Amino acid sequence: MNRIIGFIIIDIMKNKIVLTYTILLAAFAWSTFSLEDNPTKGTLTLLNIILLIVPLVTILFSTIYIYNSAEFIELLTSQPIERKKIWVSLFSGLAFSFVISFLFGAGIPLFVYANIPIALMMTVIGCIISLVFIAIAFLSSILSRDKAKGIGMSILLWLYFALLFDGLVLFLFFQFSEYPIEKIMVGITASSPIDLARILILLHVDVSAMMGYTGAIFKDFFGNTLGLTIAFALLMLWILIPFLISLKIFKQKDL
């Protein structure tokens, strides 16, 4: 076990925010399922909550945490430790904390109430979305030395992915409704991790029939194994690309 990851995880645990977040997730999940008599409806409600809250908490906490670790990072760079190891450890520590907290907060109620394949899919997606937004937080915090600017950038990115993107897609949809843009829509969806996640779940819960013609296209594409694989691969890229860019910048950074 890497010692630096250990120190980071202990530090995050001491912070208690991640613990509060776990309790919050659990409260949402348990209350949603006990209020809705239909587990499918419960799953969908929970999905919307997860896709709003998980990105927000992970991106904000991670960004601030990275900025606050500036001293820690500086101390470690003067020691015989590879820079890559410092950055990867920081990511792993945050990733581990948020994945565990999602598993405990939302994973347990999901497996209790929803049927197993959907619960599994939701849990996996929730973890992946956490990782995606931690990676984006790494990118936005390395791009700016100014803390306020970096945190601002993270908030804007969250706003864009969680709220604005949907509006943009809807706008395009109405503007070009005369044209056959369904296939392009599949492509556009790939450019937002949250939408990618949402579609994956909706197809699994089998409510895509309500999504009309586009739903059919999506089902056609994402419903088969290839579509599913591509969607997961795209989500992986959403983790890898921002993180690797930030790693590359960090290796060259003057401290």
Place this chain on the structure above:
Amino acid sequence: MIEINNLSKKFGKLQALNRVNLTCKKGECIALIGPNGCGKTTLIKSILGMVIPDEGEILFKGKSIINDFNYRSEIGYMPQIGRYPENMSIGQVVEMIKNIRQHKTEFDEVLLNHFLLPQMREKRMATLSGGTRQKVSAVLAFLFNPDVLILDEPTAGLDPLASELLKEKIIEEKEKGKLVLITSHQLSELDELITQIIFMQDGNVLFHKPIEVLRAETGEEKISKAIANILKSQAA
């Protein structure tokens, strides 16, 4: 031990280092002096790999330090302004660094025992005064018995007693044949320590001379006067 060839670094428009060439050998105690902002700290941070130079190379024991990190296990670094995780206690920071470095041989705890008394180790870093922080930095620099000591303004902010202890420790280490690199503005403090002087200005090395040569050239016994003499003759 450390060889620097044609090292250049720019921060935006500011030329922090301009084609610096230096050679530092075992057993030397070198004072790195010069006005504020002349590139001393940038030079030190380049040696430590904390600043990535634009051009040139640094050889540590004959090997380039680019893409290497193991060489840092032979360096003890005391930063000018020690920055530490604020919510850790002194003891935790020391333990953490010990843990991470996985040092094989014995620890050199002389300074640790002198500077950081057991009851102080519970204090959180955020509550420390500047001088106590300096003590923590000094302890960490000497703890692993490194071959090279790089001390950036070591005595600034230390009380006279601690400062004297630190000086004794530096002399002791120098006599063991280690390379010591010190930056300081208090030239009078360096008299009894150093064997060589590197003078920097605007990112350039103006001269690198043994102390005896400097004394002979200027006819002054005190370093501060010798330096002042040289600067005057240059201005004229």
